[in-house]
Amino acid sequence: MSTDLPPLPDDATRVLAVAAHPDDLEYGTAAAVARWTAEGKDVSYLLVTRGEAGIHDLPPAKAAVVREDEERRSAAAVGVRDVRFLDDHRDGVVVEGPALRRDIAREIRRVRPELVVVNSHHETFGPGLWNSADHRAVGRATIDAVGDAGNRWIFPELVDEGFEPWPGVRHVAVAASTQPTHVVDVTGYREAAIASLAEHATYLAALDPRPVAEQAREVVVMTTGGDGPPRVAFEVFG
Numbered sequence: 650m651s652t653d654l655p656p657l658p659d660d661a662t663r664v665l666a667v668a669a670h671p672d673d674l675e676y677g678t679a680a681a682v683a684r685w686t687a688e689g690k691d692v693s694y695l696l697v698t699r700g701e702a703g704i705h706d707l708p709p710a711k712a713a714v715v716r717e718d719e720e721r722r723s724a725a726a727v728g729v730r731d732v733r734f735l736d737d738h739r740d741g742v743v744v745e746g747p748a749l750r751r752d753i754a755r756e757i758r759r760v761r762p763e764l765v766v767v768n769s770h771h772e773t774f775g776p777g778l779w780n781s782a783d784h785r786a787v788g789r790a791t792i793d794a795v796g797d798a799g800n801r802w803i804f805p806e807l808v809d810e811g812f813e814p815w816p817g818v819r820h821v822a823v824a825a826s827t828q829p830t831h832v833v834d835v836t837g838y839r840e841a842a843i844a845s846l847a848e849h850a851t852y853l854a855a856l857d858p859r860p861v862a863e864q865a866r867e868v869v870v871m872t873t874g875g876d877g878p879p880r881v882a883f884e885v886f887g
């Protein structure tokens with residue numbers, strides 16, 4: 650990762666972070682969130698699914714409950730209380746299209762953020778590392794939904810529901826991108842991010858037999874600059 654990228658513009662007072670699954674925001678982004686909430690920004694999370702297909706030994710109806718709870722704890726660990734889950738999109742088969750864009754645009758109008766954060770919409774995380782269908786769909790739909798949120802005529806039913814257009818998003822920051830353009834200095838916020846990821850205890854334990862705290866530390870250090878200065882990189886649009 651380049652170390653000479655400029656800082657992400659720091660002018661937002663409200664931030665909406667969108668993710669396909671519980672845990673997606675906890676692989677690095679949560680360190681930036683910890684800084685933002687410490688600085689007094691209001692940060693909201695929007696989860697498109699409950700990650701109900703993510704635990705091999707747990708049927709979706711049970712996994713959804715566990716993973717929603719873990720995500721709420723994880724959000725609280727970095728100062729986020731406003732956590733919402735969409736109900737109409739199924740883990741593993743999220744479809745990019747007007748229904749998803751409308752559902753995300755509704756939340757952008759509700760939160761009225763100046764900054765929207767989402768995980769990578771790109772096909773890969775780098776050479777040989779294919780990104781998942783849900784991540785690609787949610788990433789692309791979120792970037793499109795920023796425009797939809799500002800336009801009265803694309804989803805007029807949202808106005809009927811009471812959600813007036815919000816054209817105030819200034820930037821979309823894409824995490825885990827192969828083409829980062831900006832960074833957030835997260836010096837002092839790594840421990841909060843590690844604690845946040847470690848709240849996904851059931852999920853992480855199902856993936857790897859090592860202690861959850863050990864896994865969380867290893868992954869968060871790797872995704873926040875490794876041995877270099879702690880930072881989170883984003884590809885910024887807008």
Ligand SMILES: [Zn+2]
Binds near residue numbers: 669
């Ligand atoms: Zn995911």
